[in-house]
Amino acid sequence: MNYRIPSGTRDILPDEQRELRAIESALLRTFDDFGYGEVSTPAVEYEETLRAGGVGALPSYRVLDDHGESLALRADMTVPIARVVATRYGTAEPPLRFCYIANAYRAVRPHRGQMREFLQAGIELVGAPGAQGTAEALTVLSRAIEATGLRRFQIGLGDASLYPALLDAFEVRGEARERLLNELSSRDFVGLDRAVGSLEISEEAARTLMSVPRLRGGPEVLDAANDPVSAAVGGLRDVLALLDGDIAARVIVDLGRAPRLGYYTGPMFEVYDPELGEPLGGGGRYDELLGRFGRPLPAVGFAVGVDLLHAALTGEERSAQGPATGEEGHS
């Protein structure tokens, strides 16, 4: 007989599970080495709680329980851990360090190969403010991925507060400001240029608003910045200065990151591997989320997709075994 399972879900059979477990163990070992304690929370929570953050990955699947209360499947682990911190660690002395490997659930678009249920591994560092905390999260991220054996990954590092700070500096407000942020977060540079072109600001300010989001590269990107950009990237400069040399070498500074997930308030990062067309994970600083749960503490965290990490690893393995395509010598 052939029984179907919902699209966007899948069975994992022994050969794959063995490889996934090896990745999970390497990640957990690293998290543990850095002092992060593993937590599990229910996959299903009160919808009200999952929405209390008001931003970020909101739940897509809900049911009514036998008392008529709305339950929902979590869309990430950041919100449940914020709940745990507020509820179970209400008076604990920060910093708090948690890690997890857990399934999360999101809505998918049909025929796009997206998963409704996917396994995430990550950490949350609560109560460690500023560059110090961000650098620690980036260090754990980098060391954990290295421990799985992935070699060519890079970390895109941007700052959710950068573009808003520039808009403040140039006194772009109201509808125009929304429009610019919207073009940026929808990745439309043509639209961004047009929106900037319609502003009544100096030519130099317009040039800055158009060129800064396009800047990507090594730390020299930050050195080249002049005011007001220089002031706005100070936070990134501090983070970079705290990273080990080999980790800093993996960083692509990216001044075009927009505050898309809503809860990021400062530095944000994404993990890229040349074998994958999409980021295999990411994270950032979210200093306001915990306050919405009644325990105002700064926090930073990341999540990587275990399946994506696995795909990148197999891709790197295949590339290392010799080029199957005509691309050798051009990388």
Added chain:
Amino acid sequence: MNSFGLTIAVPRGALLVETLDLLDGLGIDTAEVRSNDRKLLFEDVGIVTMRPSDVLTYVESGAADIGITGKDVLMEQRERQVFELLDLGFGPCRMVLASREGPDAGDEALRRLGVVRVATKYPRIAADYMERTGRQAEIVEVKGSVELAPLTGMVETIVDLTATGTTLRENGLVIREDIARSTARLVANRVALRVKAAAIDEVVERLRG
């Protein structure tokens, strides 16, 4: 592979020749693409060819690093996670709402039936536009010549892309409303944009000219 180390998604059809001219200007040899319209993958020069509506699929997945397609495709597939880098200016056309000559059948349908039927290859653009303008519409998606739909009485109006308006005119249709303008755009994969930043920036700089 080309000297930029980038795999480029090139649209077949109306945008093909100008796209290839552009690539020639970058020093990428497109002679074989021009001479062979059956072959799809040109590894030596890093070019893959496809329908314009497939370009975003390949670029989003990372199978191509950058690509060229129309703004109409970007508007219809708005949720695609690709970066729109440059307006290339060529391939200008308009997204329009059209219906048969004479009294506007769309207006009459709205007035008397409360809903207008709209045939289109761009169901999202059409639905968004009708919603934005406060009209109830039933969107009918067709794959081929949209002009046929109102002529057979299946729908009252169509939403379609037109460059000169000739095909519409020849089928007895008139443009009632302008919805949007479209030109060719350069798009990039979100990982390539960071990992291959220098190569992509060079392409953008040279195309911006």
